[in-house]
Amino acid sequence: MKWRIAANGVALVVAISSVAYVAEEESVGAATQKFVANDAKSVLASIKVKNEYKWGYRRSLFAHWSDLDGNGCDTREEVLKRDSISKPQVDPYRCYVVAGDWYSKYDGKTLRDRSDVDIDHVVALKEAWDSGAWAWSRSQRQAFANDLTDRRTLIAVTDRVNASKSDKDPSNWMPPLKRYWCTYLGDWISVKARWGLSMDQSEYGRIKNLLASDCSTLTIASWSAAPALAGVPATSGTSATTATTTPRTTVAPSLSPTTTSNNSGTAAPTNTTAVANSTVNTTSPSGVKDIYPGSYCAPVDGLGTYKGTVYVCSKTNAEGSPYAGGRARWRKATN
Incomplete structure (x- = not known):
């Protein structure tokens, strides 16, 4: 079925394949966001390619599961509430999700026990450190570890699958559910580009090959500025919107499996320089x-x-x- 929601004069059509719980305020917020589809290959080309920085990482350097907005709910509970496909039962006194149902997009399983659910950083904390977060301040790392401003950063998944992923990048791990690969790649590219993180050569090469072979029509929705990154260089590139003449798969934060919006906004940075022309930092x-x-x-x-x-x-x-x-x-x- 389809729902049509109007907010601030903007119409949003949401196609829903199964009944899912969506908070009313979340629906209105999503309707007012501006998304612009951008070619995934162009966004990938805007990301710097360099050797990873392999020194000094500790998980404690990223203060995670914090309550950054002061509403009494830490980030884990916020994502458990957000990603439940049924209306979650929440203890109002300590903001603890007592019960819910979660669909793990990595392996296609539905989970009904919160102890089976992990909240995955799509780009793992160590991967972020190795890719540029080593140079961030503590507050910037905390903002990344608890980012609820873009749904692509954090996702509820099966704990065992998350453990198998660990801190791997797409060059040595992809979700077991192959039909989710293109969405996963789109989310990975989005997080890296939005936060100004680099890729190493094997990571970049694998993603580039998968885009060519499996996800050639993939597009990525634009994003708002990453929180707490003032003064940190963003991914270089020229802002542009890629016009398309063929149907494309659009990966974007959504209320349900498919969203279509008539909004427009600022496109993601685009850089047509190929990896062959990128400078690899070995110092x-x-x-x-x-x-x-x-x-x-x-x-x-x-x-x-x-x-x-x-x-x-x-x-x-x-x-x-x-x-x-x-x-x-x-x-x-x-x-």
Whole structure:
């Protein structure tokens, strides 16, 4: 069946293949968003290709499952509520989802026990770190880890499937449900481009090949600016809208499996430079200061270099033992 929703003079047609719970305020919000379809290959070409940064990651560097909007619900509970395909039962006193039903798009399974549900960062936290988040502030990493401003960042999936994915990129992991591959690739490209994250050569090459072989008509909806990224360079490219003459599969945040909107907005950055012309960074990251090993340092988790080797400002040595006096020192970063 179809629902037609009007908001601020804009019509939105939502095709629903099965009955799903959607909060009223979420429906209105989605209707007022502006989406512009962009060719996935063009968006991919706008993403920088460089070697991953393999030093210093710890999950604790990304404060996750926070309550950034102060409404009493942490990010995990927010996604459990949002992604339930039935009206979730929520404990109002501590914002805890007591019951719900979740469809895992990675493997096509319907889950009825919240303990079987993981909230997956489509681009894993470690992958984000390796791709540029190492240079972000703590608040920027927290914003990424708890991003509810774009539905493509976080998704409720089967826990075992999420465990098999771990921090892998599409070069060595794709969802078991092959018919979801194009949507997954679109979400992956969107998150990387929106947050100004890079790709390594194998990741870029696999995605490029899959777009050519399996998802040649894939388009990606545009996005709002990523939160808390002021001062961080965005993905380079020229804004443009790619015109199409053939039907395309559009991947966008949606109220249901398919949405169509007559809105228009700013297109995603586009850069026609191919990976063959991209510069691969094989040196230490630019902007990292020179330091002297073993000296006192601040802030904790800051990065520096000495004779081409990367060091991290830490209160513990490489074995995890704290330094005397509790003061941080420069030590070699570990992979």
